[in-house]
Amino acid sequence: MSLSDNIYKIIFYTTLFVVLSILFFTVDTLSISYKEALNVFINNSLLSIITNTSIAIFGQNDYALRAPFILFYFFSILLMYRFTDNLFKKESDRLLSILIFMLLPGLLSASLLVNSAIIVTFFTLLYLNYLKSTKRHCYILLILFLFIDNSFAIFFLALFFYALKDFDKKLLISSFILFCVSMALYGFDTGGKPRGFLVDTFAIYASIFSPLLFIYFFYTIYREGVKGNRHIVWYISATSLAFSLLFSFRQRIYIEDYAPFVVIFLPYMVKNFLQSYRVRLPQFRRKHRYIASITLFILLLNATLTIFNKPLYLFLENPKKHFAYNYNIAKELAAKLKKNNINEIESDQQELLLRLKFYGIKEGNRYFVSTNKKYYYDKKISIKYLDKTVATAYIIKN
Numbered sequence: 001m002s003l004s005d006n007i008y009k010i011i012f013y014t015t016l017f018v019v020l021s022i023l024f025f026t027v028d029t030l031s032i033s034y035k036e037a038l039n040v041f042i043n044n045s046l047l048s049i050i051t052n053t054s055i056a057i058f059g060q061n062d063y064a065l066r067a068p069f070i071l072f073y074f075f076s077i078l079l080m081y082r083f084t085d086n087l088f089k090k091e092s093d094r095l096l097s098i099l100i101f102m103l104l105p106g107l108l109s110a111s112l113l114v115n116s117a118i119i120v121t122f123f124t125l126l127y128l129n130y131l132k133s134t135k136r137h138c139y140i141l142l143i144l145f146l147f148i149d150n151s152f153a154i155f156f157l158a159l160f161f162y163a164l165k166d167f168d169k170k171l172l173i174s175s176f177i178l179f180c181v182s183m184a185l186y187g188f189d190t191g192g193k194p195r196g197f198l199v200d201t202f203a204i205y206a207s208i209f210s211p212l213l214f215i216y217f218f219y220t221i222y223r224e225g226v227k228g229n230r231h232i233v234w235y236i237s238a239t240s241l242a243f244s245l246l247f248s249f250r251q252r253i254y255i256e257d258y259a260p261f262v263v264i265f266l267p268y269m270v271k272n273f274l275q276s277y278r279v280r281l282p283q284f285r286r287k288h289r290y291i292a293s294i295t296l297f298i299l300l301l302n303a304t305l306t307i308f309n310k311p312l313y314l315f316l317e318n319p320k321k322h323f324a325y326n327y328n329i330a331k332e333l334a335a336k337l338k339k340n341n342i343n344e345i346e347s348d349q350q351e352l353l354l355r356l357k358f359y360g361i362k363e364g365n366r367y368f369v370s371t372n373k374k375y376y377y378d379k380k381i382s383i384k385y386l387d388k389t390v391a392t393a394y395i396i397k398n
Contacts, residue, residue: 004091004092005091008091008092008094008095009091011095012081012095012098012099015099015102016074016077016102019102019103019108020070020073020074022307023070023073023108023111023112023307024063024067024070026112026307026308027062027063027066027067027070027112028062028063029310030062030066030112030324030327030328030331031062031327031328031329031330031331031332031355032062032065032327032330032331032355032358032359033113033114033326033327033355034326034351034354034355035114036051036065036113036114037351037354037355037357037358038354039051039114040052040055040065040114040358041354041357041358042354046116046119046147046148046149047114047115047116050068050119051064051065051068051114054067054068060358060360062331065114065358066112066113066114069110069111069112069113069114069115069118069119070111070112072111072118072119072121072122073107073108073110073111073118075122076107076118076121076122076125077098077101077102079122079125079126079128079129080098080101080125080264080267081094081098082129083125083128083129083132083267084097084098084267087267087268087271088267088271088274093270093271093274094267096270096274097266097267097270097271098267100213100266100270100296100299101263101266101267103299103300103303104208104209104210104263104266104299104303105207105208105209105210105299105302105303105305105306106207106208106209106259106263107121107208107263108303108306108307109306110256110260113327115256116148116149116151116256117256117259117260118260119148119149120148120149120151120152120256120260120261121260121263121264123141123144123145123148124155124236124260124261124264125264126141127141127142127145128232128233128264131232137159137170137171137174139174142156142159142174142175142178143178145178146178146181146182146185150182150185150186150257151256151257151258151260151261152182153179153182153183153186154239154240154243154257154258154261155236155240155261156175156176156178156179156182157175157179157239157243158235158236158238158239158240158261159171159175159232159235159236160172160175160176160179161235161239162232162235162236163175165230165235197248197249197251197252197253198245198248198249200248200252201244201245201248201253201255202214202245204255205255205259205262207302208255208259208263209263209299210295210298210299210301210302210303211298212291212294212295212298213295213298213299216269216273216295217265217266217269218241220265220268220269220272220273221234221237221238221241221265221269223272224268224272225238233264233265233268234265234268236261236264236265237261237262237263237264237265238265239261240258240259240261240262241258241262243258244257244258244262273288273292276288277289277292309322309323309324310385310386311386313385313386313388313390314386314388319388319389319390319391322390325390328385328390329371329383329390329391330352330355330356330358330359331359332383333356333371333381333383333391333393334356334359334360334361335359336381336383336393337356337361337369337381337393338360338361340379340381340395342361342366342367342369342395343360343361343362343364344361344362344363344364344365344366344367345361345362345363345364345366345367345368345369346363346364346365346367346368346369346398347368347369347370348368348370348372349370349371349372352369352370352371365398366397366398367395367396367397367398368395368396368397368398369393369394369395369396370393370394371391371392371393371394372394373392373394374394374396376396377394377395377396378395378396378397379394379395379397380392380393380394380395381393381395
């Protein structure tokens with residue numbers, strides 16, 4: 001290994017350490033959301049097992065709630081780094097690829113929130129690394145995926161299409177059976193009136209990648225498919241992207257079921273761009289450099305706003321339109337209630353009650369608390385970020 005390769009490795013591990021430090025710092029700026037509270041107190045799922053195990057070990061606090069998912073992010077980055085070994089001719093290209101992957105806004109968000117997306121990303125990369133190192137499919141892992149999350153149904157379908165190409169009978173039959181079992185276990189949501197959400201899905205993907213990056217990502221998947229460069233990662237990402245867009249014509253989809261399989265194609269997108277850049281003479285590379293610079297700038301801006309998003313409240317007339325509003329307010333409100341010796345409340349907002357329960361505010365009948373505007377109240381508590389009021393709680397003593 002050359003000296004320059006060692007330097008690139010040092011840059012990678014240093015950047016990863018910095019990003020992890022920022023993520024742990026960000027944990028303290030978040031409050032538990034209603035959906036996350038459901039996983040802690042009511043649901044009985046893999047997410048519930050993970051979060052409650054962590055809470056049992058480290059106590060009922062935000063760090064215990066979110067640390068497991070930051071760890072899944074950490075190991076996902078390491079697995080992607082390992083997977084891209086020998087994918088690029090230059091170690092600098094590999095570093096660029098992994099840094100972009102590391103800073104994807106969707107991946108950063110998934111690492112901080114109680115959701116299955118980062119878990120699915122980790123296990124998908126684990127499977128791909130096993131396949132790369134052994135040249136064999138791990139059927140034990142495939143069976144395990146069946147019980148991890150319903151979103152692996154699309155993964156089984158992608159493997160089925162991939163097996164058709166090589167006519168791998170064992171993989172073909174196994175993936176088809178696993179897909180059918182997954183559908184039988186979890187079903188498929190076809191409820192509601194048919195409505196088009198294609199634009200919404202594109203917007204969500206643009207927020208996961210950053211807009212310009214997703215446009216080029218979409219183009220690369222199409223281009224590689226047309227050229228016939230259809231490896232297993234292409235099948236997984238293309239199948240997931242295609243079905244998510246197809247279903248969006250009829251209904252709103254859960255992007256967490258598809259995005260983990262889409263983002264793993266990113267190294268191939270970077271490789272495609274660099275190859276396209278280098279085949280041109282130096283005097284014809286200016287446009288590519290310009291586009292790449294703007295794309296990376298927007299990516300860094302989106303990643304920064306994903307982590308440090310509180311200042312956005314200053315520009316919003318209605319704080320509830322802030323994308324992180326559901327992950328704010330509760331912790332600060334619980335602290336102010338305790339400061340006023342209010343530890344038991346009732347409310348007309350069941351979601352708020354469950355969120356406050358995580359911070360030690362029990363359900364009782366001594367006080368009534370609501371963030372819905374009241375014209376009669378005994379006390380009013382304001383929650384402010386950067387001196388801007390983002391929520392007001394009205395307290396009535398019973």
